[in-house]
Amino acid sequence: MLVAIALALVAIGSVVFHVMSPWWWTPIASNWGYIDDTLIVTFWITGIAFTAIVLFLAYCVLRFRNRPGHRAEHEPENKRLEWWLTIGTTIGVAALLAPGLIVWHRFITVPPEATEIEIVGQQWQWSFRLPGRDGRLGAVSVRLIGPDNPLGIDPADPAGQDDVIVEGGELRLPIGRPVKVLLRAVDVLHNFYVPEFRAKMDMVPGQVTFFWFTPTRTGAFEAVCAELCGLGHAVMRGRVVVVEESEYHAWLERQPTFAPRLAAAQ
Amino acid sequence: MSTTSDRLDGIPAAEVADVELYHPRSWITKYVFSQDAKIIGIQYALTATAIGLVALALSWLMRLQLGFPGVFDFITPAEYYQFITMHGMIMVVYLLTALFLGGFGNYLIPLMIGARDMVFPYVNMLSYWIYLVAVLVLAASFFAPGGPTGAGWTLYPPQAILSGTPGGQDWGILLMLLSLMLFIIGFTMGGLNYVVTVLQARARGMTLMRMPLTVWGIFTATVMALLAFPALFVSCVMMMLDRLLGTSFFMPALVEMGQRLNHDGGSPLLFQHLFWFFGHPEVYIVALPAFGIVSDLISTHARRNIFGYRQMVWAIVIIGALSFVVWAHHMYVSGMNPYFGFFFATTTLVIAVPTAIKVYNWLLTLWRGDIHLTVPMLFALAFIVTFVNGGLTGLFLGNVVVDVPLSDTMFVVAHFHMVMGVAPIFVIFGAIYHWYPKITGRMLNEAMGRIHFWVSFLGAYLIFFPMHYIGLLGVPRRYHEIGETAFVPASAHTLNAFISVMALIVGAAQILFLFNLAWSIRRGRPAGGNPWNATSLEWQTPETPPPHGNWGRDLPVVYRWAYDYSVPGAARDFIPQNQPPARAAE
Numbered sequence: 001m002l003v004a005i006a007l008a009l010v011a012i013g014s015v016v017f018h019v020m021s022p023w024w025w026t027p028i029a030s031n032w033g034y035i036d037d038t039l040i041v042t043f044w045i046t047g048i049a050f051t052a053i054v055l056f057l058a059y060c061v062l063r064f065r066n067r068p069g070h071r072a073e074h075e076p077e078n079k080r081l082e083w084w085l086t087i088g089t090t091i092g093v094a095a096l097l098a099p100g101l102i103v104w105h106r107f108i109t110v111p112p113e114a115t116e117i118e119i120v121g122q123q124w125q126w127s128f129r130l131p132g133r134d135g136r137l138g139a140v141s142v143r144l145i146g147p148d149n150p151l152g153i154d155p156a157d158p159a160g161q162d163d164v165i166v167e168g169g170e171l172r173l174p175i176g177r178p179v180k181v182l183l184r185a186v187d188v189l190h191n192f193y194v195p196e197f198r199a200k201m202d203m204v205p206g207q208v209t210f211f212w213f214t215p216t217r218t219g220a221f222e223a224v225c226a227e228l229c230g231l232g233h234a235v236m237r238g239r240v241v242v243v244e245e246s247e248y249h250a251w252l253e254r255q256p257t258f259a260p261r262l263a264a265a266q
Numbered sequence: 267m268s269t270t271s272d273r274l275d276g277i278p279a280a281e282v283a284d285v286e287l288y289h290p291r292s293w294i295t296k297y298v299f300s301q302d303a304k305i306i307g308i309q310y311a312l313t314a315t316a317i318g319l320v321a322l323a324l325s326w327l328m329r330l331q332l333g334f335p336g337v338f339d340f341i342t343p344a345e346y347y348q349f350i351t352m353h354g355m356i357m358v359v360y361l362l363t364a365l366f367l368g369g370f371g372n373y374l375i376p377l378m379i380g381a382r383d384m385v386f387p388y389v390n391m392l393s394y395w396i397y398l399v400a401v402l403v404l405a406a407s408f409f410a411p412g413g414p415t416g417a418g419w420t421l422y423p424p425q426a427i428l429s430g431t432p433g434g435q436d437w438g439i440l441l442m443l444l445s446l447m448l449f450i451i452g453f454t455m456g457g458l459n460y461v462v463t464v465l466q467a468r469a470r471g472m473t474l475m476r477m478p479l480t481v482w483g484i485f486t487a488t489v490m491a492l493l494a495f496p497a498l499f500v501s502c503v504m505m506m507l508d509r510l511l512g513t514s515f516f517m518p519a520l521v522e523m524g525q526r527l528n529h530d531g532g533s534p535l536l537f538q539h540l541f542w543f544f545g546h547p548e549v550y551i552v553a554l555p556a557f558g559i560v561s562d563l564i565s566t567h568a569r570r571n572i573f574g575y576r577q578m579v580w581a582i583v584i585i586g587a588l589s590f591v592v593w594a595h596h597m598y599v600s601g602m603n604p605y606f607g608f609f610f611a612t613t614t615l616v617i618a619v620p621t622a623i624k625v626y627n628w629l630l631t632l633w634r635g636d637i638h639l640t641v642p643m644l645f646a647l648a649f650i651v652t653f654v655n656g657g658l659t660g661l662f663l664g665n666v667v668v669d670v671p672l673s674d675t676m677f678v679v680a681h682f683h684m685v686m687g688v689a690p691i692f693v694i695f696g697a698i699y700h701w702y703p704k705i706t707g708r709m710l711n712e713a714m715g716r717i718h719f720w721v722s723f724l725g726a727y728l729i730f731f732p733m734h735y736i737g738l739l740g741v742p743r744r745y746h747e748i749g750e751t752a753f754v755p756a757s758a759h760t761l762n763a764f765i766s767v768m769a770l771i772v773g774a775a776q777i778l779f780l781f782n783l784a785w786s787i788r789r790g791r792p793a794g795g796n797p798w799n800a801t802s803l804e805w806q807t808p809e810t811p812p813p814h815g816n817w818g819r820d821l822p823v824v825y826r827w828a829y830d831y832s833v834p835g836a837a838r839d840f841i842p843q844n845q846p847p848a849r850a851a852e
């Protein structure tokens with residue numbers, strides 16, 4: 001009896017906790033509401049499965065517990081039942097997978113009009129690179145990194161001359177414009193994660209990874225590092241400020257670019 | 267389905283003839299350098315428990331830090347990372363793998379299939395001693411200069427061998443790699459033994475499709491481990507070369523703290539692929555023995571045949587095979603080619619089907635059963651709840667795009683603790699309560715067992731269920747302190763403190779369990795040979811505890827499967843596997 005009640009309480013308690021929980025995802029600030037929708041679908045399907053299974057378990061414990069004169073039924077197999085359960089499960093799983101794959105396809109298909117920006121991770125701070133007037137980022141290489149060239153921009157590439165570099169500060173983005181975020185790391189793995197944007201991807205030294213999103217809400221958002229990168233992992237924070245487009249351009253104009261910085265060093 | 271043979275001449279002969287055993291001549295060869303699989307199993311179990319307690323103690327320290335940040339300032343970030351790394355690695359490899367395969371595998375395989383011992387007893391002994399050395403090397407890293415590695419149990423390079431990570435440029439990472447290599451060598455010796463024993467040394471009449479699911483689970487897991495561990499072994503070798511000889515298997519050109527290092531051209535992702543090619547099957551190496559054992563616990567204590575035995579066997583085999591093609595679901599946001607996501611999400615969700623079938627069959631075994639709420643049964647129920655919970659959150663993380671916001675958050679930590687931490691541990695508890703009478707001849711104390719069950723079950727659920735929601739908020743894992751973060755409300759800190767208190771309580775309940783184990787050896791109620799009225803062979807030995815050689819003069823002959831419970835017309839509600847058909851009605 002006690003066991004059956006406890007099991008039922010676990011099932012019901014979990015649902016109640018879920019509904020009442022003050023801990024929930026952050027209000028979204030990007031176009032990835034699709035991800036939230038898929039999550040909701042997943043919560044429904046798995047939630048129903050969990051509650052049904054645990055309640056059934058409680059029922060079995062209550063109904064078929066050992067009593068005097070009671071004997072179990074000997075029934076090695078039941079083909080029909082087994083088939084029905086297999087088919088039902090397959091349908092449930094397909095109902096999860098199909099929307100998941102569709103949204104994943106969107107997630108990895110970058111719209112052609114997206115602006116490329118770059119985030120660079122290094123123990124334990126973030127740097128950002130934004131394209132200047134030409135709208136393009138210059139070539140880079142780890143081998144070019146030096147005290148005057150922290151991101152390793154190729155001085156010979158004309159596209160890199162007007163690149164804007166922000167070290168350790170905050171990243172600004174215009175609202176409503178899709179951005180393709182190019183991710184690089186100069187030392188170890190990192191992962192630039194702003195929960196409000198939902199998207200994340202590891203930064204891997206030796207390669208360039210990416211994700212894309214469109215900011216949909218102005219405001220300041222805290223970025224954390226979501227891939228263990230050594231002692232400072234937990235304090236590797238950043239800030240993304242989403243602003244109106246005009247404000248963004250005014251800000252960008254004021255930022256120092258690569259060419260004068262290089263000239264000053266030489 | 268025909269589950270019994272009517273005639274003896276219809277029973278296939280055993281694969282190999284009865285063998286002459288090497289009998290111990292002294293106390294040392296009997297209890298220390300023993301070649302008896304049962305003793306070796308106990309040695310494995312005791313060693314795994316000892317190092318597992320270290321991992322448990324580390325989890326307390328970690329929880330103290332997470333629940334009450336700043337209060338225990340002796341836990342620096344470096345130590346916190348060392349604790350999670352050692353905790354994770356010990357729990358997964360040195361505790362669970364060793365306990366299920368080395369411990370239960372050794373003790374149960376020969377007894378359950380009706381053999382006298384493993385087929386290569388000497389190699390089996392070596393397997394244990396190499397495992398012990400591996401554990402000692404691992405433990406030694408706590409005392410080495412620089413302390414143990416803090417690279418996370420996944421040991422991802424480049425950070426694992428760089429100075430920004432504890433132990434990266436000291437001894438820590440080297441001892442970890444060395445210990446893992448030793449573990450794999452020792453495991454391979456034992457693993458080959460288990461496989462050959464199951465294939466060759468079964469008693470007359472013990473066909474594969476009559477074996478208890480425990481043996482099926484351990485057998486399949488062992489085959490998987492033999493295929494998966496080599497990937498880890500070679501990654502250990504390569505990482506060691508990168509670290510010691512400056513090769514660049516996993517190391518691209520990089521700049522560390524303003525310093526250009528001498529590596530070039532290597533691939534950090536190569537390591538991740540190798541690691542998870544091992545790491546994902548590893549999850550099932552732990553899960554399959556648990557599946558097998560829990561099936562037998564449920565069937566025995568519900569006095570009912572396991573429902574859908576053939577389906578259960580096939581599910582174990584299919585899950586084992588599929589688990590080799592899902593590894594990159596741990597790498598959806600690793601920067602690998604994003605198109606892999608389609609393939610790995612599909613394979614991962616396909617695995618959910620045979621896994622769900624197993625769950626249904628456990629439920630259907632209980633349904634219309636005659637459920638005895640013994641302590642092993644209670645833990646089996648707790649297993650079902652936690653495993654279903656953790657399995658279902660696996661559908662979040664396996665479904666590629668849903669994983670994007672959740673990966674590397676506390677949601678993942680909650681998920682894998684539920685599914686591969688708590689659930690298999692509950693099976694281990696259930697199994698110990700179940701087989702302890704065979705191992706020692708005495709029952710474990712029931713009252714202590716029940717307290718242990720209630721605190722562990724409800725406590726563990728209260729630790730890990732709410733933790734999912736901290737992850738949902740966006741709190742990353744492997745943070746020694748979340749600190750002031752814009753998106754983390756103050757109430758989350760309260761929840762963290764609550765989780766930590768629960769963790770301490772659950773930990774304390776384990777002390778009661780250990781006490782029970784020690785106390786009952788002398789004081790426990792005498793068990794007799796078959797206290798649970800079970801059918802499988804290990805309960806039919808002429809003596810309890812079984813002596814070296816297990817069976818006395820004659821090996822058992824098997825006439826039926828292991829699940830003849832509550833057969834209509836039979837006098838008792840169980841028919842042992844070695845009971846001839848004519849006598850079944852007695």
Ligand code: HEM
Pocket residue numbers: 325326328329332350351353354355357358362417418419420679683686687688691726729743744745746769772773
């Ligand atoms: C009551 C028991 C346990 C508690 C309180 C506990 C607690 C923790 C905590 C606090 C972490 C670190 C989370 C983070 O900061 O990322 C962790 C990590 C981990 N735990 Fe446990 N744990 C327990 C049992 C287990 C068991 C039985 C396993 C066996 C599979 C396990 C496997 C792991 C692994 C693999 C990690 C990841 C380590 C890493 O991030 O590298 N734990 N645990």
Ligand SMILES: [Cu+2]
Pocket residue numbers: 189190191225226227228229230232233234236
């Ligand atoms: Cu980090």
Ligand SMILES: [Cu+2]
Pocket residue numbers: 545546547549592593595596
């Ligand atoms: Cu996996």
